Amino acid sequence: MNAAEHRPIRVVVAKPGLDGHDRGAKIVARALRDAGMEVIYTGLHQTPEQIVETVLQEDADAVGLSILSGAHMTLVPRILALLRTEGLGQVVVTVGGTIPADDIAELKGLGVSEVFTPGASTEAVVDFIRSAVTR
Amino acid sequence: MSEATAVDGAGLARQLLAGDRRALARSITLVENDDPHGWEIVRQIYPHTGAAAIIGFTGPPGAGKSTLLGELTRLERSAGRSVGVLTVDPTSPFSSGALLGDRIRLSDHFLDQGVFIRSMANRGALGGLSEAALQATLLMDAAGRDLVLLETVGVGQAEVDVINHADSVVLVLTPGSGDSIQALKAGVMEIPDVIVVNKADHPLADSMVRDIRSTLALGPPRDWAIPVLRTIATTGEGVGELLASLTEHRAHIQANGTLTRRRGSHLRAEVLSLVSRRLRRDLETALVREPGFVALLEQVVSRQLDPASAAAAILAEVQPRNEHASSD
Ligand SMILES: Nc1nc2c(ncn2[C@@H]2O[C@H](COP(=O)(O)OP(=O)(O)O)[C@@H](O)[C@H]2O)c(=O)[nH]1
Numbered sequence: 001m002n003a004a005e006h007r008p009i010r011v012v013v014a015k016p017g018l019d020g021h022d023r024g025a026k027i028v029a030r031a032l033r034d035a036g037m038e039v040i041y042t043g044l045h046q047t048p049e050q051i052v053e054t055v056l057q058e059d060a061d062a063v064g065l066s067i068l069s070g071a072h073m074t075l076v077p078r079i080l081a082l083l084r085t086e087g088l089g090q091v092v093v094t095v096g097g098t099i100p101a102d103d104i105a106e107l108k109g110l111g112v113s114e115v116f117t118p119g120a121s122t123e124a125v126v127d128f129i130r131s132a133v134t135r
Numbered sequence: 136m137s138e139a140t141a142v143d144g145a146g147l148a149r150q151l152l153a154g155d156r157r158a159l160a161r162s163i164t165l166v167e168n169d170d171p172h173g174w175e176i177v178r179q180i181y182p183h184t185g186a187a188a189i190i191g192f193t194g195p196p197g198a199g200k201s202t203l204l205g206e207l208t209r210l211e212r213s214a215g216r217s218v219g220v221l222t223v224d225p226t227s228p229f230s231s232g233a234l235l236g237d238r239i240r241l242s243d244h245f246l247d248q249g250v251f252i253r254s255m256a257n258r259g260a261l262g263g264l265s266e267a268a269l270q271a272t273l274l275m276d277a278a279g280r281d282l283v284l285l286e287t288v289g290v291g292q293a294e295v296d297v298i299n300h301a302d303s304v305v306l307v308l309t310p311g312s313g314d315s316i317q318a319l320k321a322g323v324m325e326i327p328d329v330i331v332v333n334k335a336d337h338p339l340a341d342s343m344v345r346d347i348r349s350t351l352a353l354g355p356p357r358d359w360a361i362p363v364l365r366t367i368a369t370t371g372e373g374v375g376e377l378l379a380s381l382t383e384h385r386a387h388i389q390a391n392g393t394l395t396r397r398r399g400s401h402l403r404a405e406v407l408s409l410v411s412r413r414l415r416r417d418l419e420t421a422l423v424r425e426p427g428f429v430a431l432l433e434q435v436v437s438r439q440l441d442p443a444s445a446a447a448a449i450l451a452e453v454q455p456r457n458e459h460a461s462s463d
């Protein structure tokens with residue numbers, strides 16, 4: 001009966017854009033798995049369209065975006081807009097990367113739930129996603 | 136925060152039958168969670184299933200199954216067929232979480248509306264994986280996928296049960312996966328319909344192929360000679376031949392009635408396993424709640440009563456609800 005209550009949170013961990021480092025994304029993905037979540041990892045160089053389609057098909061509760069290229073102000077708003085178009089506006093979106101304070105405020109205004117800058121602990125990411133995903 | 140939207144099972148079933156991807160995705164989640172709405176959706180769509188060809192891929196981790204699925208999907212798409220992919224990966228025994236990475240090899244197809252990919256974790260030994268995977272396959276079938284490709288790592292009974300839902304089974308090996316040949320020899324592994332030696336760019340591929348052929352030659356003669364193929368999934372080499380073999384196998388099992396028989400026996404087994412799983416769950420709930428049962432178990436623990444006598448006493452209690460068991 002309580003199978004539904006115990007179901008694991010499903011998270012897409014995605015690397016949009018052109019930069020070629022996914023060490024950080026993989027570390028976060030493993031931390032989320034170790035915290036009992038089902039993590040769908042899609043590899044490098046994903047376009048916003050590919051990421052949103054993955055969230056849709058995997059019926060994910062959250063998506064964690066790792067962006068080191070500095071292109072967050074073009075990539076993230078596009079992803080948020082596409083999520084809304086697909087009727088996925090309730091999906092929790094987090095961003096990790098070197099994001100300046102001004103941009104953080106703007107991204108949150110656009111609908112990003114939380115931004116994690118370098119130095120943030122993986123526990124902080126785990127705790128945040130766990131509390132933000134309400135079903 | 137996110138509104139707890141009430142599930143509209145009938146609505147989802149209708150949208151799914153019309154080919155809506157989001158309805159398909161949501162419905163798979165519901166069956167995966169053993170949610171009653173999921174069962175309701177399957178009840179509604181079941182008459183619309185049976186048309187899709189189901190092909191299962193199994194083999195050790197890293198053998199190249201996902202890469203191969205990606206290449207096969209490319210060929211099927213250029214032939215105009217729509218594809219559903221269901222990959223099943225192990226849940227971590229330590230955390231109940233899972234890292235599902237099969238999509239990495241399928242990213243060429245993410246934006247193709249004719250391809251729907253779903254990653255599933257096996258969620259441990261609690262049972263139900265095989266049912267969840269079957270329901271997900273049925274949902275993809277009803278959503279109009281011409282072809283459903285299943286991927287599992289070739290370990291454990293649960294994975295074997297999943298792969299049993301396929302009409303054709305491909306075992307993917309690589310030079311060096313000698314364990315799997317041993318398992319084949321020992322009869323531990325179900326006999327696949329097609330064997331692929333992937334990573335044929337490896338120098339030991341040829342001797343691997345010879346090894347497998349001689350192992351198969353030791354077995355009883357069969358009316359389907361199991362092809363042993365060489366592929367290089369990363370370049371697509373040999374994948375056309377794999378597709379041709381699969382097409383031939385399908386024609387073969389359609390012509391001789393094996394397809395109908397296989398599907399029939401697996402669906403019957405599925406119903407039985409559902410019944411036993413639910414009976415077991417009810418029984419376990421009763422065993423911890425009923426004071427009489429709890430006392431019996433205590434007597435076994437304190438060695439006043441042996442396990443078989445306790446079981447007989449419990450069976451005598453539950454048998455009125457279960458007459459067939461008593462007549463045996
Ligand atoms: N050299 C070589 N590498 C391959 C071949 N097929 C797959 N790979 C690589 O093997 C690794 C595992 O492949 P994957 O498809 O994820 O295997 P799976 O775990 O069986 O799904 C990846 O790095 C692939 O690029 C092949 O034919 N030759």
Ligand SMILES: [Mg+2]
Nearest residue numbers: 200201237286
């Ligand atoms: Mg794989």
